[in-house]
Amino acid sequence: MLVLEQTVQEARKEKITEWYKDFFPVVAAYISRRGGEMEDARELFQEALIIFYEKNLAGDFHPEVSAEAYLMGIVKKLWLKQQQNKQRIISFENIEISEEFELKPAVKKVLSFLRQSGEKCMDLLQSFYYEKLSMEQVAGRFGYKSERSATVQKFKCLEKVRDQVKQKSLSYEDFLD
Amino acid sequence: MRISLIEIQEIDNYLLDQDPAQSLVVDVRMLVNPQFKDKVLWQKTVHELVKLHGREKLRFEIQLVERELLTAPKYKSFQERIRSIFKK
Numbered sequence: 001m002l003v004l005e006q007t008v009q010e011a012r013k014e015k016i017t018e019w020y021k022d023f024f025p026v027v028a029a030y031i032s033r034r035g036g037e038m039e040d041a042r043e044l045f046q047e048a049l050i051i052f053y054e055k056n057l058a059g060d061f062h063p064e065v066s067a068e069a070y071l072m073g074i075v076k077k078l079w080l081k082q083q084q085n086k087q088r089i090i091s092f093e094n095i096e097i098s099e100e101f102e103l104k105p106a107v108k109k110v111l112s113f114l115r116q117s118g119e120k121c122m123d124l125l126q127s128f129y130y131e132k133l134s135m136e137q138v139a140g141r142f143g144y145k146s147e148r149s150a151t152v153q154k155f156k157c158l159e160k161v162r163d164q165v166k167q168k169s170l171s172y173e174d175f176l177d
Numbered sequence: 178m179r180i181s182l183i184e185i186q187e188i189d190n191y192l193l194d195q196d197p198a199q200s201l202v203v204d205v206r207m208l209v210n211p212q213f214k215d216k217v218l219w220q221k222t223v224h225e226l227v228k229l230h231g232r233e234k235l236r237f238e239i240q241l242v243e244r245e246l247l248t249a250p251k252y253k254s255f256q257e258r259i260r261s262i263f264k265k
Contacts, residue, residue, distance in 0.1 A: 016242045021255060024246075028262045038263045046239050050232055103229065111229060122230045129224060130231025155182040158189065162219045165226060 008137060019049060023068055027075050034079065044082070048074040057132050110168050114161060121157035128154060188220045 024045055031041040051074050052067075103111075114122055124142055127133045133141070139150035178186070190196040191203040207214040246252045247259070 013238065013242060016239055017246065020242055020246055025255075025258055025262065028259055032262050038259070041263075042243065046236060046243070049239055050235055053235060054232075107226070107229065111226060111233075114226065115230070122227065123234075125223075125227040126231035126234060129227045130235075152178055152182065155178070155185045155189075158185050158220065158223060159181060161226075162185075162216070162223050165223055166219050169222075 008131075008133065008141075016049065019052070019067070019071070020045075023071050026068065026072065030072070030075065031079065036079070040079075040082070044075055044078045047078055057130075106169075110165060113168055114164060117164065118157070118160065121161060124150075124154060125157055125161065184216070185220070188217050191217065192221055192224060 024041070027045050027048070028038070028041045031037075031044065048071055052071050055070075120142070124138065127138050127141060128135070135147040135150050135154075138154070139145070139147050142150065142153075144150040144153065187199065187203065191200055194200070203217070207217055247256055
């Protein structure tokens with residue numbers, strides 16, 4: 001189980017390193033040519049990698065487009081968005097980038113509260129719902145003896161977090177806007 | 178599993194679209210039972226928050242890789258290449 005978990009995290013780190021080494025110089029040159037600074041390139045590339053990673057997880061990345069072309073499409077979109085300072089969804093070459101990347105203060109506060117009050121639950125939930133690990137992998141990462149125990153814990157966490165979010169959101173009027 | 182957890186599981190299957198045959202049942206329950214609808218909507222919100230939490234963790238991992246690539250001596254040539262791009 002431990003080996004399985006190390007493999008998941010190490011594989012991701014290797015992939016991120018590979019993407020960084022291969023594509024960041026291209027992105028940096030693109031941003032620099034348009035008058036951007038190193039900081040702009042770093043921020044945009046981080047956002048682009050997150051979007052790219054999520055598209056991969058969701059199976060939305062199609063190999064007929066090269067990874068570089070796809071990532072550059074995202075970067076160009078983000079750069080345009082930053083320049084135009086728009087807060088709405090922009091659609092370009094079927095790549096959608098929504099404003100959810102910009103967290104509202106109330107959402108930040110609720111997230112911060114959830115991490116402080118139960119980071120293990122949040123980590124367990126994200127490993128299944130965000131990283132899309134199997135329940136076997138989740139059990140290994142969090143030290144549960146079986147998938148069944150990990151599954152029960154997952155639902156207990158969902159229930160706990162749901163109650164906390166409902167309670168906490170009452171304090172923040174703009175949370176659900 | 179206790180009853181409330183079974184309900185959580187049913188709602189999860191609905192939100193993740195894992196049991197299309199049961200979706201209609203959940204839709205009808207939401208129409209006739211406002212408390213149940215409330216639970217579904219809050220659980221959906223939790224899914225969104227968990228996604229944001231996962232995204233922030235990923236961002237942290239990316240930043241660690243970035244820091245290593247931009248500071249570790251073994252990546253000196255990469256650092257010089259990037260520096261040259263922004264040299265005015």
